[in-house]
Amino acid sequence: MGKGKSVSSKKALTFLEKYLNNASPTGFEQEGQKLWLDYIKPYVDDYWVDNYGTVVAIVNPKAKYKVVIEAHADEISWFVHYIREDGFIYLRRNGGSDHQIAPSKRVNIHTDKGIVKAVFGWPAIHTRKEKEVGPSTKNIFLDCGCDSKEEVEALGVHVGCVITYEDEFMILNNNRYVGRALDNRIGGFMIAEVARMLSENKKKLPFGLYITNSVQEEVGLRGAQMVAERIQPDVAIVTDVCHDTTTPMINKIVQGDLKNGRGPVLTYGPAVQNNLLQLVIDTAEKKKIPFQRAAASRATGTDTDAFAYSNSGVPSVLISTPLRYMHTTVEMAHKDDVENGIQLIYESLLNIKDGHDFRYFK
Numbered sequence: 001m002g003k004g005k006s007v008s009s010k011k012a013l014t015f016l017e018k019y020l021n022n023a024s025p026t027g028f029e030q031e032g033q034k035l036w037l038d039y040i041k042p043y044v045d046d047y048w049v050d051n052y053g054t055v056v057a058i059v060n061p062k063a064k065y066k067v068v069i070e071a072h073a074d075e076i077s078w079f080v081h082y083i084r085e086d087g088f089i090y091l092r093r094n095g096g097s098d099h100q101i102a103p104s105k106r107v108n109i110h111t112d113k114g115i116v117k118a119v120f121g122w123p124a125i126h127t128r129k130e131k132e133v134g135p136s137t138k139n140i141f142l143d144c145g146c147d148s149k150e151e152v153e154a155l156g157v158h159v160g161c162v163i164t165y166e167d168e169f170m171i172l173n174n175n176r177y178v179g180r181a182l183d184n185r186i187g188g189f190m191i192a193e194v195a196r197m198l199s200e201n202k203k204k205l206p207f208g209l210y211i212t213n214s215v216q217e218e219v220g221l222r223g224a225q226m227v228a229e230r231i232q233p234d235v236a237i238v239t240d241v242c243h244d245t246t247t248p249m250i251n252k253i254v255q256g257d258l259k260n261g262r263g264p265v266l267t268y269g270p271a272v273q274n275n276l277l278q279l280v281i282d283t284a285e286k287k288k289i290p291f292q293r294a295a296a297s298r299a300t301g302t303d304t305d306a307f308a309y310s311n312s313g314v315p316s317v318l319i320s321t322p323l324r325y326m327h328t329t330v331e332m333a334h335k336d337d338v339e340n341g342i343q344l345i346y347e348s349l350l351n352i353k354d355g356h357d358f359r360y361f362k
Contacts, residue, residue: 025077063208071187072217095218113156118144167329187239206354224306269296273315
């Protein structure tokens, strides 16, 4: 185990809270990326930002052999799609936003004039008794306290403005992080902490380490696709989240048996390179880091797929944090899973050699 400060250190938790509370909607990730880069800068040798906002922080940039550790920085959100003449606003998804959780939520509309506050309105239960209608993308709407389209537009709101939920970070029972966009800014936090530990423990890696915080995962792995071509890595260790399937209303037969607090999840699937996966498993067992297993049908649905199938094939592995209530405003991760995920990435990196050949046979 590394001897760096715990992830529960005051500095780390202050960064985590600020990072999670900051809005970073798909396509508009820049403010979150600036926060992340400011935190990681002291622990790396160099960095660059690509045309769409993916940030790559580099340790040992002159090395020929390249290893990526990656997370995605974007969060689901909404777009202003249509403003009625009476001032009510209809929306279009930006990523996998859940329409069923929207009614009565408070939101921020991001405009050139600053944040405009609004709420998802919903008719009172007394008015819905005769014909109960559930929320859908066709009937949910925003109310920003205006009586006309002109009044809305005077606030700076227009078609294309992005909308995020207002909910903020908290800790439940001193063991679980709760907030929006733990998918997957908790991964961004983890890879930044790996960089910190390597720096503070004075570990000299025999390869270049590319700590990558990608954009636009929520709309099809787009940021990872772009940056994989630019980095041209030899190995990729990707972080994301998966479902805690022990909560009510989830079918374990369909979703698998995974629990918040039992350790990070290692996925088996075509995009996951088996020899690299075995290295991570061997590391976990040797260092007594708890982990769980999952199986992916065809694609993993994460940035792992983008890296694995780039550049004629890049050995890739997926380390996921089991999350409760994904794509809601109360996503929940266990502190122990975050800590163990950091340790697993850190220790796995120390087991990768310069020029490490992960081919099945030679």
